Amino acid sequence: MLNIDSIKKGIVIDHIKEGYGYKIFKELGLHKVDYRVALIRNVSSRKQGKKDLIKIENRIDLDLNVLGIIDPDLTVNIIEDEEIKEKIKLSLPEKIKGIFNCKNPRCITSEENIENVEFILVDKDKKEYRCEYCDTKTSL
Amino acid sequence: MLKGRHLIEPRDFSLEELDEIFALAEDIIKNEKDYLDKCRGKLLASLFYEPSTRTRFSFESAMYRLGGQVVGFSEAASSSVSKGESVADTIKTIACYSDIAVMRHPKEGAPLLASQNTDMPIINAGDGGHQHPTQTLTDLLTIRILKKDLSNHTIGLCGDLKFGRTVHSLVKAMKRYLNINFVFISPEELQIPDYIKDDLQENSYYETESLDEVIDKLDILYMTRVQKERFFNEEDYVRLKDSYILTNEKLKNSKEDLIIMHPLPRVNEIAVEVDRDKRAVYFDQAKFGMYVRMALILKLLGVE
């Protein structure tokens, strides 16, 4: 059995759908950081069969908004003194930046390099966002 | 307060703010002499990345009639844009010289991008197939002046309702007023898109292919072009082409106080004989367009 140390202070992202751990790992930029992080794949789970898990040590100031877009059913635990101090409920963010590209070829973003184009939530059920520049809708 | 604001899309302004602009436009029409010098010493940058002579003339005439001056370009090829300068850089530079800018751009969202990079007021004069808010202000002012009120009308929109940006904006703008009924008159291929209808109350619109069937019920008839190349087959085009050409004969059953509007330029969808009918107001509409732009410039500059 693979043994992973528990963490003193940080974040544990639990109940990640099997195979999605790496995607979230990269989306949060964890492959580039210099603090201790662990991606654990194929953990057996009573509820899910198998799941992925991410442990992040010493950082609780990450922007976790992106997780709501990838999978709102994740569990995010904030750990302090080796205990779960807070469970964060994820939801679809009203606005997101830097994740989508606009698909409309007539959009100004297709011609000019614009940093952090904002997409605004228009339909929660369909997970639809619209481009701030041309209003073209993108869904997840 | 509209001073210092941008007009990128009609939704940027509340109904009260639109009212302020229309009231000012009406005052300019009545007392034009009082406004001759209002913009003395002010400079309008007229940034037309694609040609649109009509819209450009309307804005430039508006500024000159207020005693202001205009600099700018009328196509991207003759400007620094052809050297690949970004919209953000262009606008930051131009804001060093000018007080207000009007921008026409083939790419959707370009005026918004410009507005994010300057405190100078930006007016969107058309961005691709996306928005053309001053056309909408023009249409609203025309209705307000000629029908005395923006509420309580049956408005027929006829022609190419699928691709017509002016029609889409007008419907969105008019539905903010009370008791408006829409009649959408178009060939099946060119019907108004579902997303526009989805925004309307169920019983507030009616769709038909036949102008004859509904013309007697209309208070306002908004005509647009139907282009032959929009049809999927020749047969439908031949069957329908004449039914969308407005003639004196077709107007026989219409109301005495109908107003016939058109965003211009017209090709053949309104017979020239109709121009002499007092109900034909499309050239007045073009004139109101200039006055509403005068009012808009004054409001955004805060120099009433």
Ligand SMILES: [Zn+2]
């Ligand atoms: Zn876009």
